Amino acid sequence: MSLRHALLGLITDEPASGWDLTNRCAEIFGPVWPAGHPQIYGELSRLTADGLIEVDHEGPRRRKVYRVTDTGTAELRRWLAQTDTDHTMRFEPLVRAFFFQHMTPGDLTGHLGREARYYREQADKYRELAAAKDRGDYGDSPRTHAMRITVEAAVRLFGALADWAEWAQTATPLTAPRAEGDRHPADPPPPE
Amino acid sequence: MSLRHALLGLITDEPASGWDLTNRCAEIFGPVWPAGHPQIYGELSRLTADGLIEVDHEGPRRRKVYRVTDTGTAELRRWLAQTDTDHTMRFEPLVRAFFFQHMTPGDLTGHLGREARYYREQADKYRELAAAKDRGDYGDSPRTHAMRITVEAAVRLFGALADWAEWAQTATPLTAPRAEGDRHPADPPPPE
DNA sequence: GTTAGACATGTTCTGATAGACATGTAAATC
DNA sequence: GATTTACATGTCTATCAGAACATGTCTAAC
Numbered sequence: 258m259s260l261r262h263a264l265l266g267l268i269t270d271e272p273a274s275g276w277d278l279t280n281r282c283a284e285i286f287g288p289v290w291p292a293g294h295p296q297i298y299g300e301l302s303r304l305t306a307d308g309l310i311e312v313d314h315e316g317p318r319r320r321k322v323y324r325v326t327d328t329g330t331a332e333l334r335r336w337l338a339q340t341d342t343d344h345t346m347r348f349e350p351l352v353r354a355f356f357f358q359h360m361t362p363g364d365l366t367g368h369l370g371r372e373a374r375y376y377r378e379q380a381d382k383y384r385e386l387a388a389a390k391d392r393g394d395y396g397d398s399p400r401t402h403a404m405r406i407t408v409e410a411a412v413r414l415f416g417a418l419a420d421w422a423e424w425a426q427t428a429t430p431l432t433a434p435r436a437e438g439d440r441h442p443a444d445p446p447p448p449e
Numbered sequence: 450m451s452l453r454h455a456l457l458g459l460i461t462d463e464p465a466s467g468w469d470l471t472n473r474c475a476e477i478f479g480p481v482w483p484a485g486h487p488q489i490y491g492e493l494s495r496l497t498a499d500g501l502i503e504v505d506h507e508g509p510r511r512r513k514v515y516r517v518t519d520t521g522t523a524e525l526r527r528w529l530a531q532t533d534t535d536h537t538m539r540f541e542p543l544v545r546a547f548f549f550q551h552m553t554p555g556d557l558t559g560h561l562g563r564e565a566r567y568y569r570e571q572a573d574k575y576r577e578l579a580a581a582k583d584r585g586d587y588g589d590s591p592r593t594h595a596m597r598i599t600v601e602a603a604v605r606l607f608g609a610l611a612d613w614a615e616w617a618q619t620a621t622p623l624t625a626p627r628a629e630g631d632r633h634p635a636d637p638p639p640p641e
Numbered sequence: 642g643t644t645a646g647a648c649a650t651g652t653t654c655t656g657a658t659a660g661a662c663a664t665g666t667a668a669a670t671c
Numbered sequence: 672g673a674t675t676t677a678c679a680t681g682t683c684t685a686t687c688a689g690a691a692c693a694t695g696t697c698t699a700a701c
Contacts, residue, residue, distance in 0.1 A: 258657070259541045266548040276679050288536055289543045293659060298681060319666090320679070337545065337552050338560075344480055344567055347539040349451045351481045351606070353529065354599040356458040360529050368530075375536055403550035406620075410546055410613045414538075417609035421602045428598075450687075468649050485689060490651060511696085512649065 259343075260292050260300055262336045265325065268310055269333055272324045275301055285386070288379065289411070304329070350418075366426050373422035380415035383408045451535075452484050452492055454528045457517065460502055461525055464516045467493055477578070480571065481603065496521070542610075558618050565614035572607035575600045 267273060267281055278301070279294040286292075301323060304310045309329035315322045325333075350372065357365055387408040459465060459473055470493070471486040478484070493515060496502045501521035507514045517525075542564065549557055579600040 259544055260657090263544050263547075266544075266551070269548075269551065274679075275681090279679095285547065286544060288538050289540045291537055291539070291658090294680080295660085295682080296658065333548065333551060337548060338556050340560075340563065342545065343541050344571075345483055345539075345541070346480050347483070347537070348481045349535050349537070351599070351602060352451055352455050352458075352478060353534065354602055355455075355477065355596070356461075356525065356529060357598060358596070359458070359461065359526060364530050368532075371532065379536075404547070406549060406617045407543070407546040409617070410543060410610065413609040413613045414543070414606065417605040418602065421605045425598045425601070452687095466649075467651090471649095483688090486650080487652080487690085488688065 259290065260296060261304065262333065263290060263292075264297065264300055264304065265309060265329055265333045265336075268323050269325045269330060272313075272322050274315075274320050274322050276320075278323075287382070369422045369426040373419050373426065376415045376419035376422060380412050380419060383411040383415065387412075451482065452488060453496065454525065455482060455484075456489065456492055456496065457501060457521055457525045457528075460515050461517045461522060464505075464514050466507075466512050466514050468512075470515075479574070561614045561618040565611050565618065568607045568611035568614060572604050572611060575603040575607065579604075 263282065263286065264278060267278055267285075273281065275294065275298050279292075279297050282290070282292050282297065301310070305312055305323070308326060309332055310323045310325050313322045313324065314320070360368065387405055391405075455474065455478065456470055459470055459477075465473065467486065467490050471484075471489050474482070474484050474489065493502070497504055497515070500518060501524055502515045502517055505514045505516065506512070552560065579597055582596050582600075
């Protein structure tokens, strides 16, 4: 359950409302840790109950602004320093890739083309996020250097996938030799 | 829910039991789509009920061997050809990385060192998997070329992360200039 | 013979996730 | 004045994932 710590981290960076956090999660974590507002509001209640954050009501609207407590800061740092982290990466496209052999060459290259475009977009998105930071678009407080390191990770990650998809498109007409009696599902049935 | 299709794909490659599939999932998909045996056995029941696979009892032990049906093959190909795929990559380390600024330089470099080692190991693991395939260690049926493409994706993915962690370690003593009144949580409190 | 380790298959419970449902306000445009 | 869009906060329910619980067999070593 790292949404808990993601929220704790964002609130530590600066106080924010549930609405803010919903948007910032979508923008910053995007596809690496998706979370809808139902989850976020629920987790905020729990964090408040546990005393890791506290809430102030602000403005004419009943807008709730959350601030981190000392306990919360301590917990964030404990989480960051943890050595036994979870490296699980749940990533369907890679699962799918294991079965590319069952696609026809045409299907496959079309598919890889779309993947390449998508990953390139994601890499660009994070590059843009870093640039926006550099311009100070975000009310720039502490996170500068560290932010750049992180964004670099995301850029490399998506960049590597984009490179791969482009390489795989040209490198692979799926014409690998096949064993006897080992028909591709897309092949016409053999004559009797 | 792509475990369904992962299993369908593996069974299409060759008939297998729940035990086989549990091990193959762990070995092949490893950290990109983890699945324990409770999930796998459950999904196999559902796949059987839906007529996508069928089961034979084999040997003295009540070992159940699953085979794909024609309906199952069709469903696999439908899934592969889908254009609106889910690109979500649930990846906690990247979430954590967004809050590196809250770590002390020492903590951070130690952390990055561990990350680098782990990712390098994963990349090597997939490289080895590809090499084993090339040697025909796996009773090599159809998946050769396609397998290599996939493994290449995994190698690049983990390789990019390893490169990043190594780069971040040397490139970043976390000494970025900080704004006035913007204390690092790990700093000693300022004198009164 | 018995014990240990690999093989093999399930259920159950708890927590995480995602989509749908539900409500209401402030500001800007028409 | 009415409508639309963005802001803002929640609940409910179904499904999914993961850990623990539970059972039993075959094979090889002792």
